[in-house]
Amino acid sequence: MPTPIRRFPLPARLVLPLLVLLGGVGLMAAAQAASGRVEDAASEPAASAVEALPKVIAKDELKHKAAAARAVKSPASGASAAETKAAPTMSELRNLIDQKIAEVRARQGPAPTLKLVAKGGRSRKHGAVASAASGPLSPQDGLAWQGEHWDYNGPAGPQNWGRLKPEFQSCSTGKRQSPIDIRDGIKVQLEPIQFDYHPTPFQVIDNGHTVQVNVPPGNAITVSGRRYELLQFHFHRPSEERINGRQYEMVVHLVHKDAEGRLAVVAVLMDQGKEHPMVQLVWNSLPLEKGVEQASPVMLDLNLMLPEQRQYYTYMGSLTTPPCSEGVLWMVMKQAATLSPYQASVFGRLYNNNARPIQDASGRLIKEGQ
Numbered sequence: 001m002p003t004p005i006r007r008f009p010l011p012a013r014l015v016l017p018l019l020v021l022l023g024g025v026g027l028m029a030a031a032q033a034a035s036g037r038v039e040d041a042a043s044e045p046a047a048s049a050v051e052a053l054p055k056v057i058a059k060d061e062l063k064h065k066a067a068a069a070r071a072v073k074s075p076a077s078g079a080s081a082a083e084t085k086a087a088p089t090m091s092e093l094r095n096l097i098d099q100k101i102a103e104v105r106a107r108q109g110p111a112p113t114l115k116l117v118a119k120g121g122r123s124r125k126h127g128a129v130a131s132a133a134s135g136p137l138s139p140q141d142g143l144a145w146q147g148e149h150w151d152y153n154g155p156a157g158p159q160n161w162g163r164l165k166p167e168f169q170s171c172s173t174g175k176r177q178s179p180i181d182i183r184d185g186i187k188v189q190l191e192p193i194q195f196d197y198h199p200t201p202f203q204v205i206d207n208g209h210t211v212q213v214n215v216p217p218g219n220a221i222t223v224s225g226r227r228y229e230l231l232q233f234h235f236h237r238p239s240e241e242r243i244n245g246r247q248y249e250m251v252v253h254l255v256h257k258d259a260e261g262r263l264a265v266v267a268v269l270m271d272q273g274k275e276h277p278m279v280q281l282v283w284n285s286l287p288l289e290k291g292v293e294q295a296s297p298v299m300l301d302l303n304l305m306l307p308e309q310r311q312y313y314t315y316m317g318s319l320t321t322p323p324c325s326e327g328v329l330w331m332v333m334k335q336a337a338t339l340s341p342y343q344a345s346v347f348g349r350l351y352n353n354n355a356r357p358i359q360d361a362s363g364r365l366i367k368e369g370q
Ligand SMILES: [Zn+2]
Pocket: 234, 235, 236, 253, 320
């Protein structure tokens, strides 16, 4: 005698709750799959950046990924007790589903942020970024993370940098951010910056945010008895810093690092005027593709990047790009250099506006050299 088919193997009162539960599980799976895709897309540019970066950065990148992974996991670490409970009632099932969905959302973090990252990761190619620093400020974090999507306008623009990644938080919560409008400085006798700059080979890279020139070790400044090695210099248009409210055509930032990892940036403002011979050498070596370093066949005399007069303003600030790490010593030369309108327009074709808006000086001390 054949076994009779049981049409309703489960008590009818359990069918509806089970259907609801299955629906919830399906939703969760879809949400998790979407979250996975987003994370993969976001990690693409970072991974490609690591390939071309020095090992020290790759190591830090890993450290960051581990930290990020920990940060992502922690909100979900309190596992739901309902998971282990048997024979839940209808309302318990509803609660369970709500809890599960909340956990998935918590794991995903703020949804709009991740969407931005994913979009950027897919639509833009960011290359490796160059010279990094290391030390207590972790400025290399910023350089290593330059593969992540942030921008100078739109939803990934400066007003949202602090929300794009936990590592970028200083961009919105920092109290000593750069750039600032330099005014009301205390006039003092500042010791001259000793420039130990020499003709040097150089490589040019368009890193997706600016044109950057990387130089090998051997060029440095000494200030307050501390020696800072030049890592790289790069350009902003218009100038990020202002002097008594005035913004300049462009600015070049010469980024230095000392043995303890402290950063010192020398800013040279540039007005429209006579052609700048060193800027021309850099433009001559502009790479055809983003993220690819182009070695110049000629040497660059770094002294010619500096104005004749070396008085400067100085204050403590931050990186002007994510992660906006603070503790950066800024020295802004008072005399501006010049570049021709054509030279400015060449940069403008690549980056017409890559200047972070002015940040609140918050009563910081600014010294003005006489
Ligand atoms: Zn800069």
